[in-house]
Amino acid sequence: MTNSGSDHFPGQIDVDLAAIRHNLRTLQQRARGSQLMAVVKADAYGHGRGPVALAAYEAGVRWFGVSQVNEALKLVAELTGAGVRDARVFAWLAAPNQDWEAALSAGLHLSASSTFTLESIAAAAQTLALTAPIHLKVDVGMGRGGARGDDFAHLALVAARLEAEGLITVEGIWSHLPEADDITEAGHETMAGQVARFERALAQAREAGLEPELRHLAATSGTLWYPETHYDLVRVGIGMYGLSPNPQVASSADLNLRPALSLGAPVILVKRLPAGAGVSYGATWRAERPHWVGLVPLGYADGIPRHGSNSAPVTVQTVDGPFLSQILGRVCMDQVVISLGEGDEPAARVGDWAVLIGSGPGEPSADEWARACGTINYEIVTRLAPTISRHYHQEDQP
Ligand SMILES: *Cc1c(COP(=O)(O)O)cnc(C)c1O
Numbered sequence: 599m600t601n602s603g604s605d606h607f608p609g610q611i612d613v614d615l616a617a618i619r620h621n622l623r624t625l626q627q628r629a630r631g632s633q634l635m636a637v638v639k640a641d642a643y644g645h646g647r648g649p650v651a652l653a654a655y656e657a658g659v660r661w662f663g664v665s666q667v668n669e670a671l672k673l674v675a676e677l678t679g680a681g682v683r684d685a686r687v688f689a690w691l692a693a694p695n696q697d698w699e700a701a702l703s704a705g706l707h708l709s710a711s712s713t714f715t716l717e718s719i720a721a722a723a724q725t726l727a728l729t730a731p732i733h734l735k736v737d738v739g740m741g742r743g744g745a746r747g748d749d750f751a752h753l754a755l756v757a758a759r760l761e762a763e764g765l766i767t768v769e770g771i772w773s774h775l776p777e778a779d780d781i782t783e784a785g786h787e788t789m790a791g792q793v794a795r796f797e798r799a800l801a802q803a804r805e806a807g808l809e810p811e812l813r814h815l816a817a818t819s820g821t822l823w824y825p826e827t828h829y830d831l832v833r834v835g836i837g838m839y840g841l842s843p844n845p846q847v848a849s850s851a852d853l854n855l856r857p858a859l860s861l862g863a864p865v866i867l868v869k870r871l872p873a874g875a876g877v878s879y880g881a882t883w884r885a886e887r888p889h890w891v892g893l894v895p896l897g898y899a900d901g902i903p904r905h906g907s908n909s910a911p912v913t914v915q916t917v918d919g920p921f922l923s924q925i926l927g928r929v930c931m932d933q934v935v936i937s938l939g940e941g942d943e944p945a946a947r948v949g950d951w952a953v954l955i956g957s958g959p960g961e962p963s964a965d966e967w968a969r970a971c972g973t974i975n976y977e978i979v980t981r982l983a984p985t986i987s988r989h990y991h992q993e994d995q996p
């Protein structure tokens with residue numbers, strides 16, 4: 599099964615949907631009795647939203663979360679197109695002039711951090727003569743979305759009035775944690791303060807007369823490392839894709855998570871450079887001795903970070919087994935040059951498969967790319983461009 603990307607683009611992303619289902623089972627065990635929401639924003643972290651959401655649905659997930667209302671509308675179409683009728687889709691970001699009628703007509707569950715958003719949604723609900731399902735967002739310390747302190751108490755009062763008018767129903771109270779991947783003593787102290795703020799907001803909601811069915815706070819890191827943040831539902835993103843929210847705390851393998859994505863392209867040219875020859879713009883790498891190099895047709899336009907220049911790992915699958923290589927010189931827009939050694943013969947041939955991200959023996963992980971590029975695994979996978987075709991596999995691992 600293939601979707602998106604050009605038929606003739608040589609690079610390819612493979613997504614193992616069995617790994618996604620496995621990861622959700624692992625996360626459900628950690629979440630115990632709490633429901634899972636599969637976070638499929640940013641095209642399912644670069645893995646492809648529709649196929650990933652359906653795999654999660656098959657694994658028993660009924661809640662789906664994205665940032666943008668527009669992504670949520672696409673997701674609803676993908677799910678209903680596949681015959682799914684009982685999924686609930688939650689979106690938490692919107693433009694000031696958002697078309698709330700379209701959002702409500704599609705059955706979306708919506709977040710509100712301000713009375714402005716709440717009243718805009720209520721107005722659309724009135725026009726459509728329906729009741730909008732709302733999750734009120736608290737700011738417990740992220741300093742991003744959500745209402746803080748007295749602002750939240752006021753938001754809850756406005757929500758209670760709109761609920762009494764039948765325009766909205768407050769289905770959830772929620773927030774997002776900024777430091778749940780910090781498991782030091784200081785991290786535990788920070789968490790205690792943030793959970794206390796969440797509890798205060800829940801009390802404010804009760805005082806306003808609200809009785810939300812769902813309280814939710816944790817993303818993957820809270821799910822894994824702070825059970826007191828589980829409440830009724832946890833929103834899992836990175837862990838579902840098999841990556842650790844903080845590889846310094848625990849690796850994918852430590853967590854029983856299987857990275858689901860691999861990225862590769864064929865070697866399309868092999869040649870020997872003489873001693874002294876430079877590679878790529880600025881000649882930031884030079885051959886000290888004669889050196890075999892290979893050309894791989896993926897570059898920064900495809901989402902390969904330019905920060906991987908001269909550092910990021912690449913493994914080539916050759917007839918003699920995996921050859922552990924790396925990028926030489928700067929990452930270009932559509933191509934990179936990799937080392938094929940200093941032997942009499944090149945370590946790989948034209949047509950051999952170069953794996954930039956993988957999970958097989960000796961293959962570089964998204965975590966290694968993140969380290970080489972000074973970023974996080976989240977950014978490595980979400981940047982991968984839609985120009986690269988995605989291929990989906992269902993096999994369970996041998
Ligand atoms: C991205 C996101 C998540 C998922 O986070 P992970 O660390 O990938 O599990 C959950 N909730 C919100 C609000 C998010 O923005």
